[in-house]
Amino acid sequence: MQTTIAFDPLLPWPLIALATGLAVFCVGAAMWRGLTGWWLRALALGVLLAALCGPQLKREERDSLGNIGFLVVDRTESADLEDRRAQIDAAVEHLTAAAAELEAAGTPLDLRVIEVGPDTTGRNRGTRLLSALDDAASRVSADRIAGAVLVTDGQIHDAGRITGFPAPVHPLIAGAREGFDLRLELTNGPAFGIVGESVTFRMRALALGERPAGLGGAVTAQVSIDGGAPRPLRMMLSGETELEIPITHGGPTVVDVQLPVLTEELTDRNNRLIATVNGVRDRLRVLLVSGEPHPGGRTWRDLLKSDPTVDLIHFTILRPPAKQDGTPVSELSLIAFPTRELFLEKISNFDLIVFDRYRWRGVLASAYLANIARYVRDGGAVLVASGAAFSGPQSLARTPLGEILPGDPTMEVFERPFLPRVSALGERHPVTAGLEATAGIAEDGGPRWGRWLRHVDVAQTSGDAVMDGIDGRPLLILDRVGEGRVALLASDHAWLWSRGYEGGGPQADLLRRTAHWLMREPELEEEALFARTEGTRVLIERRTLAETPPETVGAVTPSGERLEITLRPAGPGRWQAVIEDAEEGLWRFSDGARRAVAAVGPPSPKEYEMPLASEELLAPLAETTGGDARWLADGTPDLRFVDEGRRTHGRSWVGMVDREAYRVTGIRLTPLLPVWLAALMTGLLFLGAWRREGR
Template sequence: MTGSIIFDPLLDWPLVWAALAVAILFVAAAVWRGLSGWWLRGLAAAVLVVALLNPSLQQEQRAPLSDIVILVVDESASQRIASRPDQTAEAIARVEAEVAGLENTELRIVPLGDGEGDEGTLLMTALAEAMAEEPRARLAGAILLTDGQLHDVDRAPDLPAPLHVLLTGEEDDWDRRLMVTNAPSFAILGEPVTLTLRVEDQGAVPDTEGGLAPLEIAIDGGEPQRFDVPVGEDLELPITLPHGGMNVIQFTVPEAEGELTDRNNAAVVQINGVRDRLRVLLVSGEPHPGERTWRNLLKSDSSVDLVHFTILRPPEKQDGVPVNELSLIAFPTRELFIDKIDEFDLIIFDRYKRRGILPSLYLDNVRQYVEDGGAVLVAAGPDFATANSLYRSPLAEILPAAPTSLVLEEGYRPEITDLGERHPVTAGLEAFSPVEMVDATGDEDEDGPRWGRWFRLVELEETSGNTVMSAMDGRPLLVLDRVGEGRIALLGSDHAWLWNRGFEGGGPQLELLRRLAHWMMKEPELEEEALSATAEGQTMTIVRRTLEDGVGEVELTAPDGTVMMVPLEEVRPGRWEATVEGPEIGLYRLREGDEDAVIALGPAAPREFEATIASGDLLEPEVDQTRGGIVRIEDGVPDLRSVRAGRPAAGRGWLGITPREAYLTADVRLTPLVSGWLFLMLAGLLMVGAWMREGRN
């Protein structure tokens, strides 16, 4: 219970001030007239004014409130390396014990994890939010348990009490960091692109670690190449992308002995490989309706550089003219098939047959071109079943099917085989079917939308590869195969042009050709056996493509080294998927069978690991403003003691908090000091005294 004297006016304050002014005027008039009792009149007026002010005794019943100390515990990723978790646990236990030993003091512990995305450590934001939940008048101090590497120091709140820092880490900590300072998002295939890297050492670096550092570079999870690079210098690295589409380039610096963490020793760069021009050589046999279709399809793509030759001499014409004199422009066979064959990305033989123009030596060079990584597409016509067939040449060693010498001339609809349902070249081609389809009799097809019919098939016997499309009775129509480093495709019909003309609704000729070309160009999105992942925020979508009937679980290695097994679910034939929520940003490694992949959620080296050496430099200005202190936990957790406001709050082995002496008012009572009748009687006596003194005079 506490008490104090206050004034509780009976009238509003303006009326009280008016009464005081009137009283002063009356006393002044008495003095001017020379009345001897003027001073008694003044006392009477003063008594009346005091009566109007109504002096009272205010008594409060107060309930004392405890002081509050806020402890913000940094639990971000950089606080989970080396001995920092043990230091953090030790410091929390010691602070709890110290606060428990202080009179009338409570502890509020605020854990701070990793922020969303790559925001880093928002230490000051957490402190401001914790202060907003507590009465400011009760805040006796704040303690930050951290490594000092925060990313929102500009949001530091205004503290009415000391701010202290308990610093984790060791004085002799050191760390090595890999940075990619410049990397383009796309590059042209065949042309080198320059990336800028930097390997940087931080902290108390041992003398043995200076100078050079090993650097490993791997593309698409392949075998890494190792180099020794200088530390502390920008390194310009030219790289030529091996294939089109997304190229995932991983840079890794092996963990050195004694460094804090390898979380910032890796970086991933994703560069989209773009072909400047797709060089295609189209060699056509005798003219036929499909020749113009092939040419129009290839010329309609501005990214295709087409070289087209057609053999115009009909086979039945025998006039004795030498072959090399049959054209106005000489067919540069040697230049195309010997000197510059490696400059082409794709060679297409459209209804071509052997007639002496391309000797076996040149065709053998085409075979070698495929084995060395080239691509050949053979669109077979009736001549493929004759003695002049390309199969009767050195190309037979790489062709995936052999002709039976039978040519079927009847209508059929191309079908995707069971294997083709899983192969990325033909999977999902049904989506390109016409909306409505009728069969040859005019009735609606009971099986739903289908493609238009073809009317010729060269019967083939599959010898290798994969049959992805079939004709009547399951006969092979489109066979794909890998030969050496290259790829080859055999189409057993020359009636694909019917789709382009829209016969019976047509079909997906353009899409099929595009996929064939991209598959033969080894585009990653059309690989039969592939493991890939895409990320959206912290959500990772894992995709496994295979021609097999099943796949195993994916081994997923998180940035902190923990391994989890992820089961996959078949979403459509040949495609298996899973969605995983990444627990933290960083580099993830995936493996299933012989397939590997890497993916980065956010940057491969998060902002949290840009600086891992514990330091109080960023927090020092804020701590100094409140006269607090910064103490390393390795030197021992200091004691807590009470200090007066404005006094130094840190010393050797101790940190101070400021008691606030806050309270809660439970009850308030007002009691007038003097009764109103007493004021009135006293004023009356003074006025009578003034009248008697003036009357005597």
Template sequence: MTGSIVFDPLIPWPAIAALAVLALAGVVLALWRGLSGWALRGLAALVLLGALAGPAYQVEDRTPLTDIVVMLEDESASQALSDRPDQMTEAAEALAVEIGARANTELRRVTVPDGAGDAGTELMTALTAALAEEPRARIAGIIALSDGQVHDIERAPDLPAPMHLLLTGREDDWDRRLIVRNAPAFAIIGEPVTLTLRIEDSGAVPATGATAPLEISVDGGEAQSFDVPIGQDIDLPLTLPHGGRNVIQFTVPEAEGELTDRNNTALIQMNGVRDRLRVLLVSGEPHPGGRTWRNLLKSDSSVDLVHFTILRPPEKQDGVPVGELSLIAFPTRELFLEKIDDFDLIIFDRYKRRGILPAIYLDNVANYVDKGGAVLIAAGPDFASADSIYRSPLARILPAEPSARVIEDKYRPSVTDLGERHPVTSDLGDGETWGSWLRQIDVTAGAGSVLMSGVEDRPLLILDRVEEGRVALLASDHAWLWNRGYEGGGPQLELLRRLAHWMMKEPELEEEALWAEATGQTMRIIRRSLSEEIGPVTVMRPDGVTLEIELEEVSPGRFEALYDGPEIGLYRLAEGEHEAVIGLGPAAPREFEQTIATGEVLDPVLATMRGGVVRLEDGLPDLRDVREGRPAAGRGWIGLTPRDAYETRDVTQSPLLPAWLVLLLASVLIVGGWLREGRR
């Protein structure tokens, strides 16, 4: 219990001050005039002024509150390196015992895990949350056990008491890491792109030489090794081998004595895109469908189109002198012999043999397909005639043979069961709402996959792979009716776009494919297949552990599964003959960007309350009591500030000048002064 004198004035203090001035003036006047009762009148004024001030004796019933020490234990990924966990555990337990033995002191232990995603060590965020749960007036000190690599220093709160850092790690620690300075997300296939890398050493670096080996592998293939300088930016030209996602892994082998190899590897995922798609369109004669093909290909800015239309066949004899013709001779020899390999796709639209393209040219087109080229046949009545392109060297690569019958009948194209599973024709929309076509060439499929059918379920769209190349046959020249909106039209542009891109081997349209899409540490494994059943996917983790994952069919031809990767790195997927790789996690995890223990990051925060940094390898510091504002750390010790906080349970007040006493004293003094002056 404690007592003190408090005042509860009956009138405002300025009014009391004014009355005091008047009373003093009266006393001075009485003294100047020589009145003998001036002292008694002055005392009476003091009594009245004191009564107006309302003095009281206040007694408080106080209960002392304990001081609180907050201890932050860093359990982030970088804190798990070397013997740091043991250092922190031993120090935390010893401090807990010592603080628990202090009188009137409590300990609050706060664990600081890795931040969400790749946020790093959020020690300041954890401290802010801990301080929000405790009264600031009771915080006697804050002790952080950490390597000092804090990534949210900008969120540091105002400290109510000294904060100290007990630094884990060793003074002779050193580490080597690989830094990716620049890595574009896209690159053009066949053209070199420049990546900027850097190998950097930090800490107490031993004499290891001026260079280090750098291993580079693409899509998990065999790595190539190069010796590169340390501490310098390295411009590395790289050419992507294929379209779609390319996973490039850079690795610096672990050096003897370095702290960790977790930051010696960088994964870069780059999409390979074609610069220009070169297409040769050969139209046998002008017709509405030819314009549809042209509009489709010209609408894509990435397509270079060469269009060859036969406007005047050789058999046409109208007597016009050759010199008066405005047409320019088409360079057939140059296109079909010398530069045929420059094209990604050749389209024959209603073309028939007329002697313009000799058999040797068409034979060269077949060889072009064998070597990886693509040919698309958009067949019209000419395909069923004696001059059909099928009656040429191209016959050996075509997936169907014409029966010489042209079906002039109204029908609605439909997607076959196999077509429902193929990416070219799957998800094209509701086939019941499509418009009709009016002509179909009767063919007999001999190879490939029939994706669409027409009259009496006869093959309408057939895709096939020939050696390294691809061939497609569309047994109708009426796809343009959809574009004109006939009977509501249909997905003509989307169908032809997918068809052309499948021919040009775009990865997203492969019918047999295995890949994965990453979101953080979770990957979505996707297997596309024309088969109704597939086997489990074998996943090899970065540490070499393998496991099998069953996939579920989510739509016709598409199988998926989710898998949470336990660690950052390169994962290899395999199912049958199909393989894929994917990198999980950031290219350079934030926790391993800087691994050397240091107090420099936290120094500005500690300095606000004159806290300090102590290395645990030098021993556990002593705990001392220090007054607020004094230095809170020194050689071998850290300070805590006793707060002397308390809780007031009861308050009682006793007036020092009760009304009866004021009345009695004032009356006695005033009467006494009057009598004194009267006797004189």
């Protein structure tokens, strides 16, 4: 029960103030005139003004609310270093027992324990201790918060989350005041690089804390690229070191740099840096040679020009040298075909050469075509999209280029509608896998796309026939020749799909995949082993054209353990396995002939940026809120209650503020000066003043 005086004015307070001023003026005038009853008039006016204020006796019925305290416990990875875990556990046990003693002594304290574990979001956010405290405090009333105790090693990564707190915050630091650790820090790492060029990584090797006597001013790190053999790298301590990494292939290149591990170190988790740089091609150069104009002549040009990564040079042979029609050369607005420049001097500058309905009519001499064959064997790529001329005497198959083509024409050309089909082998090949599914399946079981009207019959001599035409004859053949690649499309009617004939078809997907396979796009390799990471999850995929690939893949964990990973079918030509909650670090996979690597975790874990225990980050918050930061190595302090405004820490204790919070359950109001009593008293006083003055 709490009793106070409250007011319920009969008039607004400004009017009461005005009436008070008028009463003072009247009493003053009475005094000035020398009236003997002025003091009775003053009492009467005072009683009247008091009645206007409406004084009441207010009695509140209250239920006491307990105090709430927070015990925030650091359970992150850095709290496992040294003997910090034992110190933290002992401190938590001591403080919870102290809270129970306060409860038994009659001062209620609801001590809420908040454990902050490792960051599982995959965003490398480090220790979010104050965020956890702020979230918990926002769920309760501020006038019930008695204080907070933070049991941690002091290394937090959200120091700016709380700048003020309604009660004292006491950080208790676990760990030793002195320590030593080596740390590798990435100061600048590119996200991508150009294939054939190099990228530069900038790193620093830092010596944290007190250096041991035997440590000099430099250390020797080991550098490994894509899981290969390590090579030494000399790094000055605290100085920046540059590392040149060549980008030899498209896709991810994994760089692994590791410092030596010293016995005096707190941890070796920050001695290693694993970064990934994605290799991209800088402007793929394509030469497109069209033999003669036809309705689909712009198909290849439009497709290649739509790709922003492709530089296209396009020539159409409109007038062969042997053509004589009497037109003066000065009146021709045609550009002479630069055969020598393109096919002798600069042929190695191209990533792909496309012959679209080209027939051999003397524009390219045999020496040039032989040089194109050599260019393919040395690592180049050629695609031949053939028309009816491919089966005749002017066919490219009758030239030195025929040595690298995967099929010979049989002199037969089918001029009738047919439905292109993905072959059984093509269902496993990345160029054509899933192509029919993108168009949908018709009622007869075939793909829901339009027919083509011409098919040049070829006898396959090598390579993989990934699409079939009339009577199962090869339509699209892909082949590897030496270091290069060749594709033969035995029809010039792919453009019908782009025109929407009979509903059209996935012409753009087919031709784009074919072109990028020829230019060695890593995602389109038919024999490959991939490893990809999604947070702490590793996906291993084996892609092959064989029907029975290896059932397992060998794996080496970051800690050096060797495992056998079982693969399961995931689609035609694809076998997969998944590793959940994979260990952080570099994973290495191999099936005997192929290797893949995957980096799990951030390049530099934030949790181990500063593994030394410290009070520096939490001391400002403790000072601002009236708390005290101290080391658990000096002993765990006791827990006490203090009154508002009193000191909240001592030599061997830390304090929680008794907020004396309550909840009002009932209110009873009793008027102190009823209207009838005020009127009676006012009248009697005025009557007394009149009688006194009348004498």
